[in-house]
Amino acid sequence: MDNTQQSSSRSATPADDSATGGSSPSTQEAVKAPPRITDLSKPEYYINRELSHLQFNTRVLEQALNEEHPLLERLRFLLIYSSNIDEFFEIRVAGLMQQIGYGRELVGLDGMGPRAVLKEINAHAKEQVTRQYQILNETLLPALKEENIHFIKRSELNEKQRIWVKRFFYNEVMPIISPIGLDPAHPFPRLANKLLCFIVSLEGKDAFGRDTGMAVIPAPRSLPRVIRLPDDICDNDGTNYVFLSSIIHRHMEDLFPGMKVKGCYQFRLTRNSDLDLEDEVEDLAKALQGELLSRRYGEAVRLEVVDNCPQPLVDFLLKEFGLTEEEVYRVNGPVNLTRLMSVCNNGADEHLTFTPFTPEYPKVLQPRPNSTENVLDYVKKADILLHHPYESFTPVIDMLRQAAKDPNVLAIRQTLYRTGAHSEMADALVEAARHGKEVTVVVEIRARFDEEENLALALRLQEAGAVVVYGVVGYKTHAKMMLIVRREGRSIQRYAHLGTGNYHAGNARLYTDYSLLTCDKDITNDVRKIFQQLTGMGKAFKVRKLLHAPFTLKKGLIDRINHEAANAKEGKSARIIIKINALTEKQMIRALYKASQAGVKIDLIVRGICCLRPGIEGLSENIQVRSIVGRFLEHSRVFYFENDGESQVYCSSADGMSRNLNNRIETCFPVEEPKMANRIRKELELFLSDNVRSWTLQSDGSYVQNKPTRGQRRRNVQRKLLESLTNYVSGVSRSP
Known part of the structure; x- marks a missing residue:
C-alpha cells in the first residue's frame, strides 16, 4: 500500500x-446500531504494539519524501527514522529476544507471541530500511547535489582533496585508531553498541609471520562521521563533505604495511540497551551507575553490514555475535546514518530549512513600564495557559528564576525527568538553593538514555545544597510539576506549574505541550500532597482535583x-x-x-x-x-x-x-x-x-x-x- x-x-x-x-x-x-460485539477479549480486536510502533516510524520516514518540507528537513526526518529504529531494536526487539532466551514468552492482547512478532518486525523493518537507503541515494543526495551540497566518494577526490584527506588520516585518524588482527592471541574484540567498525580480509604475513587473513577495525568515536572539506581544495563553490569511513577505507593498507587488503566492509552491531534494576537496591544512583557501564555491551540484537560484504564474512560475524541470518540488515550506504545529523545543523541556506519563528511571550506577562511585578504576581491574578512551542517556555523559566531571587519565597519543589545538568532550569534551582531556599528536587535518574546526564544534574544540585530525591523504586517519576511556596503578609501562598512535557527548554521548541501556571488552592495543595508522597512515606493522600x-x-x-x-x-x-x-x-x-x-x-x-x-x-x-x-x-x-x-x-x-x-x-x-x-x-x-x-x-x-x-x-x-x-x-x- x-x-x-x-x-x-x-x-x-x-x-x-x-x-x-x-x-x-x-x-x-444518529447512527443505526449494528449487532453489538460482547466478547472484547478476541485478539482480532487489537493491533500488535510493536508493529504499530513500526507503522509510526514509517510515517516519519514518509516525511523524507514530502517535497513540501525543505530539503535538509527531509534529510533530518530520514535520520530521525534511523535514530527511532535504533532505539526500537535496542529496547523493544531486545525485550522480545530476551523473552525467548529466558523461556518467558508472553502473548499480547493481539494473540501474538514474541517469535511471531519478531518475524513480522524483521520483514517490515528490512523492507523499510531498504526503502530508506533508496530515498537517500536516489532522491535526497541528488537533490542536495543540485543545491551544491556534495558528498564526495573516495574515488571522486581530486588531487588537492586526496592530499588533504591523507594528511587528515595521518594527523587525526592514525594516532587513535586500533586495528585488531584476529588470531589465537587476539580473539574477536568486544565491540560497543552501535560502534562503526570494519571487517577486513587480508593476504600475506605480518612482521611476526602471522597469516590470519582477517582483522577488525573499530572507528574512533571521538571523530565525526562526516568531515567537511576546505573550500579552497574543492572544484565547486558549494559545501563538500567526505565520510570518515571513506577516509579510513582509502588508507586501509597503511594500517597493515606489507600486506594486501583484499576487502574492507563496514558493519555495526546493535545491542540490548535497556537497564535492568532490581526493585530492592540500597542505593539507586550507585546501582544505575553500575548498569550504565554494561549498557554498551548488552546482548547482540541486530547486525548491519554493507550490502557488498561477502557472505562468508557475514557468516563469520553472525557466529561471533550469536545472531542468525534473520538479524542481518544489509544496507546500501553508511551503516550509521544518524551521525549525518551534523549536516542538517551546519548553517545551510535558509530555504533548505524550516522558516524560523519566535515563540510568543504572553502579553499578560509582558512587563509594564515602572512595574515591579513578576510572573508570580501575574499568576496570582489569573491562571495562565501556554501552548508550546507556539507560546514561549520562557515564562516557566522566569517563574522559577524570579522565585529563586524573591526574598519572600520560602521553598521550591520540582520534578525533573529530562532537563540537563547545565540547563536554565538547573541554574535557577542551584541559585535558589544558594539563596537559602528550601529546594527539593525529585530527579528521575532512570529517564532512558538520559541517565548519565540526570546523575550529573543530581550531583550538581546536591552540591548547591538542594535536597535530591530519586523518586520511588519500581515507579518512574514522569510527572511534570513545580511548586513554589511564598510568604505574603501573614499567609502562605502556593504557586504551581503543571505540564505535559519535560522541563527542557530545547525540547520546548520542538515538542508540542501544554503548561498551566496557577495558584488555585485545591490544585496547589494537591501538588503539595503528591510531593510529600514522593519524598516521604505513608498511605496515599486523597487529592481533590488532580488525578x-x-x-x-x-x-x-x-x-x-x-x-x-x-x-x-x-x-x-x-x-x-x-x-x-x-x-x-x-x-x-x-x-x-x-x-x-x-x-x-x-x-x-x-x-x-x-x-x-x-x-x-x-x-x-x-x-x-x-x-x-x-x-x-x-x-x-x-x-x-x-x-x-x-x-x-x-x-x-x-x-x-x-x-x-x-x-x-x-x-x-x-x-x-x-x-x-x-x-x-x-x-x-x-x-x-x-x-x-x-x-x-x-x-x-x-x-x-x-x-x-x-x-x-x-x-x-x-x-x-x-x-x-x-x-x-x-x-x-x-x-x-
Whole structure:
C-alpha cells in the first residue's frame, strides 16, 4: 500500500482554515446500531504494539519524501527514522529476544507471541530500511547535489582533496585508531553498541609471520562521521563533505604495511540497551551507575553490514555475535546514518530549512513600564495557559528564576525527568538553593538514555545544597510539576506549574505541550500532597482535583469514559476527544469500545502506538484514530469529555499506556477556566480538521494519509497554530 498516494474515506469535514473544522462536540450523530460485539477479549480486536510502533516510524520516514518540507528537513526526518529504529531494536526487539532466551514468552492482547512478532518486525523493518537507503541515494543526495551540497566518494577526490584527506588520516585518524588482527592471541574484540567498525580480509604475513587473513577495525568515536572539506581544495563553490569511513577505507593498507587488503566492509552491531534494576537496591544512583557501564555491551540484537560484504564474512560475524541470518540488515550506504545529523545543523541556506519563528511571550506577562511585578504576581491574578512551542517556555523559566531571587519565597519543589545538568532550569534551582531556599528536587535518574546526564544534574544540585530525591523504586517519576511556596503578609501562598512535557527548554521548541501556571488552592495543595508522597512515606493522600498515577488516574479516566457512555444511552450529548502519544492499556481500550457501542462519538489523536482497532462494526464504528506527523513532535496529552454540555478538559503527563497508568508517577490536571478550556477544545478540533499532516488508522492496522478533496482548502494544524500564536510570517512558498 502506498500511503502517500491515498486519501482517507473518513477525511476531515471540509471547512475554512479559519474555522475549527469538524462538527461541534455537542452534536450527536444518529447512527443505526449494528449487532453489538460482547466478547472484547478476541485478539482480532487489537493491533500488535510493536508493529504499530513500526507503522509510526514509517510515517516519519514518509516525511523524507514530502517535497513540501525543505530539503535538509527531509534529510533530518530520514535520520530521525534511523535514530527511532535504533532505539526500537535496542529496547523493544531486545525485550522480545530476551523473552525467548529466558523461556518467558508472553502473548499480547493481539494473540501474538514474541517469535511471531519478531518475524513480522524483521520483514517490515528490512523492507523499510531498504526503502530508506533508496530515498537517500536516489532522491535526497541528488537533490542536495543540485543545491551544491556534495558528498564526495573516495574515488571522486581530486588531487588537492586526496592530499588533504591523507594528511587528515595521518594527523587525526592514525594516532587513535586500533586495528585488531584476529588470531589465537587476539580473539574477536568486544565491540560497543552501535560502534562503526570494519571487517577486513587480508593476504600475506605480518612482521611476526602471522597469516590470519582477517582483522577488525573499530572507528574512533571521538571523530565525526562526516568531515567537511576546505573550500579552497574543492572544484565547486558549494559545501563538500567526505565520510570518515571513506577516509579510513582509502588508507586501509597503511594500517597493515606489507600486506594486501583484499576487502574492507563496514558493519555495526546493535545491542540490548535497556537497564535492568532490581526493585530492592540500597542505593539507586550507585546501582544505575553500575548498569550504565554494561549498557554498551548488552546482548547482540541486530547486525548491519554493507550490502557488498561477502557472505562468508557475514557468516563469520553472525557466529561471533550469536545472531542468525534473520538479524542481518544489509544496507546500501553508511551503516550509521544518524551521525549525518551534523549536516542538517551546519548553517545551510535558509530555504533548505524550516522558516524560523519566535515563540510568543504572553502579553499578560509582558512587563509594564515602572512595574515591579513578576510572573508570580501575574499568576496570582489569573491562571495562565501556554501552548508550546507556539507560546514561549520562557515564562516557566522566569517563574522559577524570579522565585529563586524573591526574598519572600520560602521553598521550591520540582520534578525533573529530562532537563540537563547545565540547563536554565538547573541554574535557577542551584541559585535558589544558594539563596537559602528550601529546594527539593525529585530527579528521575532512570529517564532512558538520559541517565548519565540526570546523575550529573543530581550531583550538581546536591552540591548547591538542594535536597535530591530519586523518586520511588519500581515507579518512574514522569510527572511534570513545580511548586513554589511564598510568604505574603501573614499567609502562605502556593504557586504551581503543571505540564505535559519535560522541563527542557530545547525540547520546548520542538515538542508540542501544554503548561498551566496557577495558584488555585485545591490544585496547589494537591501538588503539595503528591510531593510529600514522593519524598516521604505513608498511605496515599486523597487529592481533590488532580488525578495521579498509579492511584486514581486510570480509574478516573475510565470513569469519565463510562460516564460519557451512560450519557449517550440516556440520549444526552456525549463526545470524547483524546490526544496522546500512545494507547496500549487494555482496560482503557475496552472502555472506549463500550463507549463507542453506546453511541459516543470518539476521536483519538494518537501520534504513535495505537492497539485499538477503529471502524469495526458493532464495536468501534464510532471511533476514529488519526496521527499527526509534522515539523513539531506532537507530545501534548489532552482528555476532553463533553459531559452533557458541562465539558471537562484535562491535560496530563501520562499516555494511555500500561506503564504510565500503572507503573509511573503521573499527574493529570483539570483546565477549569472556561476560556482556557474552550481554547483547548477548539485546538483539538483543529487537529481533527488537518488534511495535510494527518494519517487515519484503518481497521486493518494500516494508515492512510489524509489529503484535501477537490475544492477543499488545505488545513495544516501546526502551520495554523504558528500563524495564529506566533510572529510566524505566512505566505511563504513552502509548508512548515
